[in-house]
Amino acid sequence: MRPTVIDIAREAGVSLATVDRVLNERPGVREKTILAVSDAIAKLGYVRDMAAANLARQRNYRMAFVLPDTQSQFVQTLRAELAIASVAALAARTEIEVITFPSEDPHALAALLAELPEKAVAGVALMAPETPILRDAIKALRLRGISVVALVSDLPNTERDHFVGINNRAAGRTSAVLMGRFLGNGPQKVAVVAQSMLLREAVERRLGFDEVIGRDFPLVDVLPTLESHGSPDVLRRVVGEMLKQFSGVGGIYLLGSGHRALTQVIDDLGLTGQLVVIGHELTPHVRDALIAGKMAAVITQNVGHLVRSALRVLRAKTDKTPIDAGQEQLRIEIVLRENLPTGPEEQA
């Protein structure tokens, strides 16, 4: 049988009340007795039953996920996974609240965060660009005992408790290896397309990409980044012009969104299958593009894992429980047509 607090009390020769005081770090216990209890815990291998503890605590984990109002496929996927996780989380007395903020307005974001303490939120997962205002808002939350986790893109200079997401620079390096090897040996040009190089993720990926291409594939020439500024039309235009202007372009690396517009313009120019197209994030469109052979590979992170990991980390933080680093390490996934995850229904 697993030892319980009663066993600890007996072993340590103290009362239940004292064990309780030690376990929950309540004041009024001598150092000496704390040691006695700790020894008993160690000796018996006691592990607190968190389920029972939380039941008694009447603890209802309210977790907020704060996301930008961007209409991108990625954020939509994230929302979908959150909806799924919400249902599962209910049985573990965890409520998920999704909060949307205007992506271009750091002040509005800070105002929304400032409201969280009143909502009795235990933790926040935050997907937002780092700004000075945000730094202060996070600091304020932490001071009020609310855990903060950075989601997807890190907030390294803030006091966030944890970062849940992948290393975008490593993701860029991974793309580069694939691009370089898929292109083959001859001299080639690679175009890089991004929504905007003001986005951290894009910059980091590009940095990693250039790093590896420069080091391992000297014959490959990476062209300057083309920016779409979020407009499919612009993307089509700039890529079209680029392809007409340069000869010897063998691959295109898409740093962010715009898969549809990109595969379309390649189709229009009759170049499908002749270019190595590599992008990020496995959305439904990208899935189709992989199956159709319009993209060679996608570097992605598992959004389901992302959400569950953020939830586990937030729970661990509010429970003051250690985090299993191995489990929370998100992988940089490479997806080709042949290892596309099958839908649930296809699995036996």
Place this chain on the structure above:
Amino acid sequence: MRPTVIDIAREAGVSLATVDRVLNERPGVREKTILAVSDAIAKLGYVRDMAAANLARQRNYRMAFVLPDTQSQFVQTLRAELAIASVAALAARTEIEVITFPSEDPHALAALLAELPEKAVAGVALMAPETPILRDAIKALRLRGISVVALVSDLPNTERDHFVGINNRAAGRTSAVLMGRFLGNGPQKVAVVAQSMLLREAVERRLGFDEVIGRDFPLVDVLPTLESHGSPDVLRRVVGEMLKQFSGVGGIYLLGSGHRALTQVIDDLGLTGQLVVIGHELTPHVRDALIAGKMAAVITQNVGHLVRSALRVLRAKTDKTPIDAGQEQLRIEIVLRENLPTGPEEQA
């Protein structure tokens, strides 16, 4: 506030005892009242608090993991992950027992499985080749209410509840795409090395590999499988002979274990960096080989996820709770040097 059984009873106009009977599918309730209770549950959005339920049930999940006594790196990794999971599982009142069976003795395996009911085991995760004796043993376990999950390699013709692992044929296809693209355009030969083609996994991977090479890379010629029979010496000899005999061998596909011997013989012949070597399973040696550039890519499954998924599935089965297919779907992971998972200490 979340509704509780008391709210359900009030809403349905029945007593607590009746709600309990319905929730736990106890006999002696009229269809009509079952409906009334179900309606109340739906109306109030009641979700059973599994933490409290399991606490009251005094349920201690004893799960057995039955593994072969093979000394392979993969099985060792699996054992290591099980050890880690054991600690974490304790807090969730789950005990893990690892049972080892002689890999060549199906009767001994069956005998071990037959002992499980006495041990009050709730579920079994099983990594073993399918035999008629095993089929019967699994059937017997299921009849006694013990859930059975096939681990790593499926047991499709048995009555196992679930399979936790990857599709090896798809893994072979994925290897083929990488091999084909990494080799480039010219005509090339690819050697395939396996421990033994009597192993299911090896056969399935080879099937998938041939399928894609044949379809998408007509210029690539796949040589007959070389078998090492588990001996590093044999592997070195046969691969060495092969490389001397055939010219134009551009790649080697390693279906199972033997990474060390393979990279060594390539080294000895001074061919490191000139051959595209692709293998399976990310063990420490393989990790080193990737970093040193002695292997180009590895197709693997996340053993940590494997273990946790098996545990979750077993728990769900014993709780008669639905399974989140998305979460339990194991990915076929492609690992290159650049997306090697960093150790826990490197993340921050």
Place this chain on the structure above:
DNA sequence: TTTTTTTTGAGGTACGCACCTCATTTTCTT
């Protein structure tokens, strides 16, 4: 209708823990 069977209700105990109060004991001050 009476008897038998089936359903339902009422109430209790337990799970492992948190948190509270009040009395009692021990330790420290002066």
Place this chain on the structure above:
DNA sequence: AAGAAAATGAGGTGCGTACCTCAAAAAAAA
């Protein structure tokens, strides 16, 4: 040594659920 302060003990209640018993009510069978 007396008083003040700190530490500890004893005991209770409740969290949401499972599971048990026994009595009472309702429905079905005779």
